[in-house]
Amino acid sequence: MGSHYDFGRFGSERLSFSPRQADLLMVMGTIAKKMSPVLKQVYLQMAEPRWVMAVGACASSGGIFDTYSVLQGIDEIIPVDVYVPGCPPRPEAILDGFGKIQELVRNESSRRRNSDQYREMLASYGIE
Amino acid sequence: MNQPVYTDNDPQNELVTLNLGPTHPATHGVFQNVIQLDGERIVSGVSTIGYIHRAFEKIAEHRPFYQITPLTDRLNYCSSPINNMGWHMTVEKLLNIKMPKRVDYLRVIIMELARISDHIICNTIIAQDTGATTTFLYLFQFREHIYEIYEEICGARLTTNIGRIGGFERDFNEIAFAKINKFLKEFPVALREFESLLNRNRIFIDRTAKVAAVSAEQALDYGWTGPLLRSAGVDYDVRVSDPYSSYEDFDFEVPVGTSGDIYDRYLVRNEEMWQSVRLIEQALEKLKHEPAGIFHADVPEFYLPAKEEVYNNMEALIYHFKIVMGEIDAPKAEVYHSVEGGNGELGFYLINDGGRTPYRLHFRRPSFINYQMFAPMSKGMLLSDAIINMSSMNIIAGELDA
Amino acid sequence: MAEVTNQELIQQLTEKFGEKIVGINEPYGLLTFETTKDVIINVLAFLKQNTLASFNFLTDITAVHYPEKKHGIAVVYHLHSMVNKIRIRVKVFIDEHHPEIPTATTLWNAANWMERETYDLFGVKFEGHPDLRRILNMDELGVHPMLKQYPLEDPNRVDKKDEYFGR
Numbered sequence: 043m044g045s046h047y048d049f050g051r052f053g054s055e056r057l058s059f060s061p062r063q064a065d066l067l068m069v070m071g072t073i074a075k076k077m078s079p080v081l082k083q084v085y086l087q088m089a090e091p092r093w094v095m096a097v098g099a100c101a102s103s104g105g106i107f108d109t110y111s112v113l114q115g116i117d118e119i120i121p122v123d124v125y126v127p128g129c130p131p132r133p134e135a136i137l138d139g140f141g142k143i144q145e146l147v148r149n150e151s152s153r154r155r156n157s158d159q160y161r162e163m164l165a166s167y168g169i170e
Numbered sequence: 171m172n173q174p175v176y177t178d179n180d181p182q183n184e185l186v187t188l189n190l191g192p193t194h195p196a197t198h199g200v201f202q203n204v205i206q207l208d209g210e211r212i213v214s215g216v217s218t219i220g221y222i223h224r225a226f227e228k229i230a231e232h233r234p235f236y237q238i239t240p241l242t243d244r245l246n247y248c249s250s251p252i253n254n255m256g257w258h259m260t261v262e263k264l265l266n267i268k269m270p271k272r273v274d275y276l277r278v279i280i281m282e283l284a285r286i287s288d289h290i291i292c293n294t295i296i297a298q299d300t301g302a303t304t305t306f307l308y309l310f311q312f313r314e315h316i317y318e319i320y321e322e323i324c325g326a327r328l329t330t331n332i333g334r335i336g337g338f339e340r341d342f343n344e345i346a347f348a349k350i351n352k353f354l355k356e357f358p359v360a361l362r363e364f365e366s367l368l369n370r371n372r373i374f375i376d377r378t379a380k381v382a383a384v385s386a387e388q389a390l391d392y393g394w395t396g397p398l399l400r401s402a403g404v405d406y407d408v409r410v411s412d413p414y415s416s417y418e419d420f421d422f423e424v425p426v427g428t429s430g431d432i433y434d435r436y437l438v439r440n441e442e443m444w445q446s447v448r449l450i451e452q453a454l455e456k457l458k459h460e461p462a463g464i465f466h467a468d469v470p471e472f473y474l475p476a477k478e479e480v481y482n483n484m485e486a487l488i489y490h491f492k493i494v495m496g497e498i499d500a501p502k503a504e505v506y507h508s509v510e511g512g513n514g515e516l517g518f519y520l521i522n523d524g525g526r527t528p529y530r531l532h533f534r535r536p537s538f539i540n541y542q543m544f545a546p547m548s549k550g551m552l553l554s555d556a557i558i559n560m561s562s563m564n565i566i567a568g569e570l571d572a
Numbered sequence: 573m574a575e576v577t578n579q580e581l582i583q584q585l586t587e588k589f590g591e592k593i594v595g596i597n598e599p600y601g602l603l604t605f606e607t608t609k610d611v612i613i614n615v616l617a618f619l620k621q622n623t624l625a626s627f628n629f630l631t632d633i634t635a636v637h638y639p640e641k642k643h644g645i646a647v648v649y650h651l652h653s654m655v656n657k658i659r660i661r662v663k664v665f666i667d668e669h670h671p672e673i674p675t676a677t678t679l680w681n682a683a684n685w686m687e688r689e690t691y692d693l694f695g696v697k698f699e700g701h702p703d704l705r706r707i708l709n710m711d712e713l714g715v716h717p718m719l720k721q722y723p724l725e726d727p728n729r730v731d732k733k734d735e736y737f738g739r
Contacts, residue, residue: 110727111223112224114726130328130329220708231724393680404654541685
């Protein structure tokens with residue numbers, strides 16, 4: 043995001059070039075079915091704790107592309123923490139979504155990722 | 171100390187397979203290239219695309235004409251107004267609507283702004299990939315200024331959905347004109363500085379000149395259009411050869427390169443930004459001689475009426491109903507219309523059979539056709555050159571896959 | 573160069589190919605004609621090396637599906653003569669059940685991906701194409717989705733109940 047809206051002032055300016063070093067996966071734009079195994083692979087490569095943000099209508103629900111080739115929301119294949127609405131979302135919306143992620147990170151119990159509930163949730167996506 | 175192990179299979183002779191993409195940080199967009207490398211030289215490559223295929227052409231067969239504009243936004247999302255206008259003009263050609271001059275000039279302004287924002291991205295990304303981060307951050311703020319102008323005109327920033335079939339949805343307001351004037355004052359200064367940072371920059375020239383050179387014959391054979399074809403020395407520009415939206419009234423030049431290498435592509439795009447600035451200035455000048463307040467053609471049966479009209483006027487209500495239900499009387503015909511998009515000739519092939527929706531709509535997407543040369547031309551190239559070659563082709567994934 | 577009229581082009585084409593050139597018309601000034609698949613490559617080559625106006629640039633290849641016609645798939649070629657600034661459209665109607673047509677990659681390399689796209693979306697088999705694979709869709713997709721009989725939406729959807737959509 044450009045300097046105009048300055049994402050960095052909320053403490054988010056460590057771009058990571060490998061999913062293994064990342065905490066947050068921001069999925070932006072349409073995910074076609076051809077892309078979905080790749081997306082899942084990226085998610086699996088991330089280390090716990092990890093968060094996912096679905097940015098925009100297409101990533102959240104398929105948006106206007108209700109077609110044979112588009113995944114109808116990335117939550118069909120990976121768990122999502124925050125959905126950002128809009129097609130495309132305003133920069134402010136993305137900033138707000140990011141704030142929500144930070145709130146989750148701040149308030150999450152350190153035992154959550156070890157709970158049975160969490161493991162069941164991952165198992166429902168076919169993730170060990 | 172361990173002695174090195176010598177075997178019959180010298181590892182120097184082995185090829186390395188590198189999977190570049192679809193989520194690789196060096197590819198600006200979702201496309202995959204599986205590359206065979208001998209050291210740093212590329213031996214062969216296979217491109218895979220379709221990772222963001224959304225079936226636009228199938229959707230278009232299920233939507234009335236006015237609902238297809240949002241789809242065109244999402245083709246080349248770096249210059250969506252050009253796509254919007256291209257689609258409006260295609261339908262206007264089908265319906266035989268003649269635009270008032272003022273609307274044409276307003277369209278020229280918005281299209282040239284879009285071209286500048288498209289070329290800003292491409293050229294700064296070339297610089298970024300050769301290691302010059304400053305220019306990227308410096309010129310990128312002007313893309314933000316262009317987005318602010320869009321916001322003033324239509325409310326959106328990226329996927330603009332500007333205009334309607336038959337004109338614009340509203341007139342440009344005072345603030346929009348003020349912002350355009352401000353942009354015209356500030357942008358040339360920054361562009362001049364951008365050029366002075368790169369044009370004679372030893373490192374930049376070493377990285378780009380004579381890299382990925384393409385001859386004019388090759389470029390034509392592979393169907394290249396736009397800045398890429400012009401950098402190879404063919405002066406083909408849809409704005410000149412097939413003028414639309416009153417481009418014939420304007421005085422501008424079509425920059426042409428000689429060798430088709432990355433440096434020429436960069437120079438051609440830079441010069442096109444200067445020409446776009448000239449075009450916007452001329453359009454603003456011409457607007458002064460046009461009657462104010464006209465922002466759409468007088469075609470009530472095709473142009474979506476204002477909401478106050480719909481609530482208070484019987485005829486407007488009828489037309490509104492007919493347009494929204496897709497019941498306009500369009501001729502049963504087929505039409506091809508093309509505009510000069512950011513990357514080349516953006517064509518719309520529309521077949522109408524009199525139904526509510528197009529019978530068939532095909533987009534000639536320049537990114538798709540330009541990109542197919544990438545793998546063949548990468549053979550023998552250094553990997554780092556192939557990366558800047560890809561950024562200089564300005565492949566936009568949305569347009570690539572439709 | 574001198575202006576070339578569509579009339580002159582038609583005359584030249586009919587002299588050369590006679591009966592094979594049919595359905596000539598000019599919607600919005602763009603010369604359109606139909607031909608058959610056995611001469612299509614000769615027609616395209618003739619247009620490319622034309623003496624009047626050399627259509628040396630292949631703008632686009634696509635297809636259209638007309639389920640009710642006898643020959644249900646039209647393969648449409650758009651050519652462009654950059655020197656004379658004219659375009660031409662060539663159509664070939666082929667059988668829907670055996671959609672086969674010779675490839676144009678012998679004339680233009682640009683035809684490669686255009687034909688792959690047409691194959692992917694319509695199932696038109698371009699004979700002699702060097703690498704005829706799907707390009708946009710997944711290989712597992714069993715159908716050619718742009719044919720009119722296939723729906724827009726994913727037929728496997730379970731979360732979208734017809735009753736809520738008045739179907």
